[in-house]
Amino acid sequence: QVQLVESGLGQTGGSLTLSCAVLGRTTSNNAVGWFRQAPGQERDSVATISRSGYNTYYADSIKGRFTISRDVAKNTVYLQMNDLRPEDAAFYYCAATRGPAGDNDTYPSGRDYIYWGRGIQVTVSP
Numbered sequence: 001q002v003q004l005v006e007s008g009l010g011q012t013g014g015s016l017t018l019s020c021a022v023l024g025r026t027t028s029n030n031a032v033g034w035f036r037q038a039p040g041q042e043r044d045s046v047a048t049i050s051r052s053g054y055n056t057y058y059a060d061s062i063k064g065r066f067t068i069s070r071d072v073a074k075n076t077v078y079l080q081m082n083d084l085r086p087e088d089a090a091f092y093y094c095a096a097t098r099g100p101a102g103d104n105d106t107y108p109s110g111r112d113y114i115y116w117g118r119g120i121q122v123t124v125s126p
Contacts (some may be wrong), residue, residue, distance in 0.1 A: 015083075053072070
Protein backbone atom coordinates (compact mmCIF):
# COMPACT_ATOMS: atom_id res chain seq x y z
CA GLN A 1 0.00 0.00 0.00
CA VAL A 2 1.26 3.47 -0.88
CA GLN A 3 0.68 6.40 1.45
CA LEU A 4 1.21 9.99 0.48
CA VAL A 5 1.74 12.69 3.07
CA GLU A 6 1.71 16.36 2.15
CA SER A 7 3.45 19.11 4.06
CA GLY A 8 4.28 22.71 3.40
CA LEU A 9 6.95 25.25 4.19
CA GLY A 10 6.18 28.92 3.74
CA GLN A 11 8.76 31.37 2.57
CA THR A 12 8.94 35.12 2.44
CA GLY A 13 7.90 36.97 -0.65
CA GLY A 14 4.76 35.02 -1.40
CA SER A 15 6.37 31.62 -1.96
CA LEU A 16 5.62 28.21 -0.58
CA THR A 17 7.10 24.76 -1.04
CA LEU A 18 4.84 21.74 -0.76
CA SER A 19 6.37 18.34 -0.15
CA CYS A 20 4.84 14.94 -0.80
CA ALA A 21 6.44 12.04 1.02
CA VAL A 22 5.65 8.68 -0.50
CA LEU A 23 5.61 6.01 2.16
CA GLY A 24 5.51 2.27 1.80
CA ARG A 25 6.98 2.12 -1.65
CA THR A 26 9.54 3.88 -3.79
CA THR A 27 8.34 6.62 -6.06
CA SER A 28 10.47 5.35 -8.90
CA ASN A 29 7.63 3.27 -10.36
CA ASN A 30 4.98 5.97 -10.31
CA ALA A 31 4.21 9.26 -11.93
CA VAL A 32 3.25 11.80 -9.27
CA GLY A 33 1.08 14.85 -9.48
CA TRP A 34 -0.27 17.79 -7.53
CA PHE A 35 -3.91 18.67 -7.76
CA ARG A 36 -6.00 21.33 -6.10
CA GLN A 37 -9.59 21.96 -5.22
CA ALA A 38 -11.12 25.23 -4.12
CA PRO A 39 -14.48 25.37 -2.33
CA GLY A 40 -17.34 24.78 -4.73
CA GLN A 41 -15.03 23.90 -7.60
CA GLU A 42 -13.83 20.72 -9.23
CA ARG A 43 -10.44 19.28 -8.53
CA ASP A 44 -7.94 20.42 -11.13
CA SER A 45 -4.52 19.25 -12.16
CA VAL A 46 -1.76 21.62 -11.14
CA ALA A 47 1.48 19.88 -12.09
CA THR A 48 2.64 16.34 -12.73
CA ILE A 49 5.99 14.69 -13.18
CA SER A 50 6.86 11.52 -15.02
CA ARG A 51 8.32 8.43 -13.47
CA SER A 52 11.71 9.34 -14.94
CA GLY A 53 11.46 12.89 -13.73
CA TYR A 54 12.41 14.15 -17.18
CA ASN A 55 8.95 15.28 -18.26
CA THR A 56 6.53 17.57 -16.51
CA TYR A 57 3.07 18.96 -17.08
CA TYR A 58 1.82 22.31 -15.81
CA ALA A 59 -1.64 23.81 -15.87
CA ASP A 60 -1.75 27.07 -17.81
CA SER A 61 -2.80 29.00 -14.72
CA ILE A 62 0.48 28.27 -12.90
CA LYS A 63 3.02 28.04 -15.70
CA GLY A 64 6.10 30.03 -14.96
CA ARG A 65 5.23 30.31 -11.26
CA PHE A 66 5.19 26.73 -9.97
CA THR A 67 7.83 24.04 -10.37
CA ILE A 68 7.42 20.34 -9.70
CA SER A 69 10.43 18.16 -8.95
CA ARG A 70 11.21 14.81 -7.41
CA ASP A 71 13.97 13.37 -5.27
CA VAL A 72 13.93 9.63 -5.84
CA ALA A 73 16.42 8.94 -3.07
CA LYS A 74 14.12 10.67 -0.58
CA ASN A 75 10.89 9.33 -2.09
CA THR A 76 9.63 12.88 -2.14
CA VAL A 77 8.03 15.12 -4.74
CA TYR A 78 8.05 18.88 -4.34
CA LEU A 79 5.95 21.74 -5.62
CA GLN A 80 7.71 25.08 -5.47
CA MET A 81 5.10 27.80 -5.63
CA ASN A 82 6.21 31.34 -6.38
CA ASP A 83 4.27 34.53 -6.99
CA LEU A 84 1.27 33.13 -5.15
CA ARG A 85 -2.02 34.77 -5.98
CA PRO A 86 -5.38 34.73 -4.16
CA GLU A 87 -6.75 32.40 -6.82
CA ASP A 88 -4.12 29.81 -5.85
CA ALA A 89 -5.80 29.30 -2.47
CA ALA A 90 -7.18 25.77 -2.35
CA PHE A 91 -6.75 22.34 -0.86
CA TYR A 92 -3.73 20.77 -2.52
CA TYR A 93 -3.44 17.03 -2.98
CA CYS A 94 -0.52 14.85 -3.93
CA ALA A 95 -1.28 11.71 -5.90
CA ALA A 96 0.55 8.82 -7.54
CA THR A 97 -0.33 6.59 -10.48
CA ARG A 98 -0.39 2.86 -10.46
CA GLY A 99 3.08 1.43 -11.10
CA PRO A 100 4.94 0.86 -13.24
CA ALA A 101 4.09 4.02 -15.10
CA GLY A 102 5.48 4.96 -18.49
CA ASP A 103 8.98 6.34 -18.13
CA ASN A 104 8.22 9.71 -19.64
CA ASP A 105 4.44 9.93 -19.43
CA THR A 106 3.14 12.84 -17.37
CA TYR A 107 -0.47 11.69 -16.81
CA PRO A 108 -2.06 15.13 -16.51
CA SER A 109 -5.51 13.72 -15.80
CA GLY A 110 -6.51 12.92 -12.25
CA ARG A 111 -8.25 9.80 -13.51
CA ASP A 112 -4.87 8.07 -13.82
CA TYR A 113 -4.08 8.43 -10.14
CA ILE A 114 -5.04 5.79 -7.64
CA TYR A 115 -3.10 6.84 -4.54
CA TRP A 116 -4.04 10.13 -2.90
CA GLY A 117 -2.82 12.06 0.09
CA ARG A 118 -5.17 13.72 2.55
CA GLY A 119 -4.33 17.14 1.22
CA ILE A 120 -3.03 20.36 2.64
CA GLN A 121 -4.73 23.73 2.81
CA VAL A 122 -2.96 26.60 1.08
CA THR A 123 -4.11 30.09 1.94
CA VAL A 124 -2.89 33.24 0.27
CA SER A 125 -3.06 36.60 1.95
CA PRO A 126 -3.89 39.51 -0.36
